[in-house]
Amino acid sequence: xxxxxxxxxxxxxxxxxxxxxxxxxxxxxxxxxxxxxxxxxxxxxxxxxxxxxxxxxxxxxxxxxxxxxxxxxxxxxxxxxxxxxxxxxxxxxxxxxxxxxxxxxxxxxxxxxxxxxxxxxxxxxxxxxxxxxxxxxxxxxxxxxxxxxxxxxxxxxxxxxxxxxxxxxxxxxxxxxxxxxxxxxxxxxxxxxxxxxxxxxxxxxxxxxxxxxxxxxxxxxxxxxxxxxxxxxxxxxxxxxxxxxxxxxxxxxxxxxxxxxxxxxxxxxxxxxxx
Ligand code: ADP
Ligand code: MG
Numbered sequence: 001x002x003x004x005x006x007x008x009x010x011x012x013x014x015x016x017x018x019x020x021x022x023x024x025x026x027x028x029x030x031x032x033x034x035x036x037x038x039x040x041x042x043x044x045x046x047x048x049x050x051x052x053x054x055x056x057x058x059x060x061x062x063x064x065x066x067x068x069x070x071x072x073x074x075x076x077x078x079x080x081x082x083x084x085x086x087x088x089x090x091x092x093x094x095x096x097x098x099x100x101x102x103x104x105x106x107x108x109x110x111x112x113x114x115x116x117x118x119x120x121x122x123x124x125x126x127x128x129x130x131x132x133x134x135x136x137x138x139x140x141x142x143x144x145x146x147x148x149x150x151x152x153x154x155x156x157x158x159x160x161x162x163x164x165x166x167x168x169x170x171x172x173x174x175x176x177x178x179x180x181x182x183x184x185x186x187x188x189x190x191x192x193x194x195x196x197x198x199x200x201x202x203x204x205x206x207x208x209x210x211x212x213x214x215x216x217x218x219x220x221x222x223x224x225x226x227x228x229x230x231x232x233x234x235x236x237x238x239x240x241x242x243x244x245x246x247x248x249x250x251x252x253x254x255x256x257x258x259x260x261x262x263x264x265x266x267x268x269x270x271x272x273x274x275x
Contacts, residue, residue, distance in 0.1 A: 010069075011036040011212050012057070012088075012180050017066035017076075019049075019056050026052040028236040029066065034180070039206050039213045041223035043247075044233035045261030050216045051093055052236075054182050058090050059083040071179070089178035091169045093185045093216075099158035103149055103168055106157050107140040110175035143171045146205065163194045167201070174209060181205075184216045199226045220257070220266040224248065232256065248273045 012034040019027040027049040034040055042050050055061045057068055059080040068076040075083055098106050144150045147167040152160060157168060166186055173181060183202065187195035203226050206213050217223045223230065224244040232240040232247050234256035240247045247253050248270060257266050 009036045010034065011071060012214070013067075013069040014053070014057075015067040015069065017053070017056060017068065018064040019052050019061055020064045025236045027056065030233070030236075030238055032231055032238070034212055034214055036179075036212055037206070037210065039203065039226060039228055040215070041227035041230040042214055042216045042233065043218065043220060043223060043230060044239075045256060045259055046218055046263075047261045048233040048256075049236040050218070050233060051184055053233075054090055054184055054216065057083075057182065058088060084176055084178075087177070087179035088182065089173040089176045089180070090182035091166075091173050091184055091186055093188065095165050095169055097157045097165060097169060097172070099156075101157055102153065103144065103155050103157055103160065104137070104140055104153040106168060107143050107171050107175050108136050110172045111136050111139060140175065143175055146208070147171045147201070163190055163198075166190070166198070170202075170205075174205065174211075178211065180212045180214070182214050182216075185218065186215070187217065187219075187222050195222050196225075199223070202226065218261075218266070219263055220248070221269045224269075234259070 010033045014030050014032040017027055017030045018025070030053060042053065044050055052061070056063050056076070059075070059078050059082070062077040066076070067074055070086060070088060075086065098109065101109070141150060141153065144153055147170065149164060149168060149171065152164060157165065160168065170183065170186060186202070187198050190198060199222060202213060202215065205211065215223055215227060227244065229241065230244060230247050231238055232250070232253050234252070239252040239256055240250040242250070254270055254274070256262065257270055
């Protein structure tokens with residue numbers, strides 16, 4: 001009974017969320033409820049407003065209208081750092097790492113706000129500082145192990161193969177200890193095999209770190225296997241929501257994916273499912 005209630009608690013909610021750029025309604029009156037511990041998808045052709053939703057949730061843009069509610073609190077318009085501290089972390093469609101730092105330092109840096117020692121300790125390099133540093137390193141190494149990057153820790157981030165950079169970015173996001181993880185096309189640029197492995201990994205970390213995950217993807221096939229619920233956008237608005245089975249049969253979704261923003265593989269996927 002209790003467990004059931006816990007699962008039904010919305011942790012993140014968008015209410016009639018709008019973000020306009022001049023006359024362009026990039027996001028228009030979007031409602032979305034993310035229940036605690038869910039692994040949900042946000043899909044739609046290119047330019048349909050998916051990334052803009054993440055940018056508003058994480059404080060990069062203020063909402064033009066509507067609300068973002070996180071853990072019962074209205075967070076629309078707060079600054080990105082505050083929102084991250086509250087428990088929302090994200091990755092970017094275009095990878096953002098510290099390219100010239102090591103793999104290990106990329107993850108260690110994400111911990112620092114939580115490290116619990118002051119500037120004095122750091123300047124004096126005293127015992128407390130050294131102990132905290134060791135703890136940080138060990139925690140960062142734990143994360144790297146989850147993402148199978150432990151053998152890469154001393155490498156410079158920009159020298160990693162693309163798929164590993166993508167995994168490192170997720171490790172970094174997790175290191176800030178979020179409740180909600182927003183992933184913006186994490187499988188972009190991966191081959192189908194890598195993409196499948198990544199989706200399995202995302203499913204695994206959701207359980208291991210007790211996360212709620214919202215996953216953006218423009219290619220349909222990638223999310224259909226792992227997302228419990230899927231919201232589909234087109235031209236800034238929600239056009240369908242439901243399970244993979246439900247949305248792939250929805251006539252608005254099929255129409256949207258015939259349009260110019262949709263990729264060939266998704267078109268093909270829908271055709272196969274329609275058979
Ligand atoms: P998606 O992630 O679904 O591909 P986006 O959210 O990136 O789509 O973009 C939605 C629409 O909003 C697009 O037409 C895009 O050009 C526009 N847009 C996004 N950000 C800005 C911005 N900062 N200024 C002007 N237009 C923007
Ligand atoms: Mg995008």
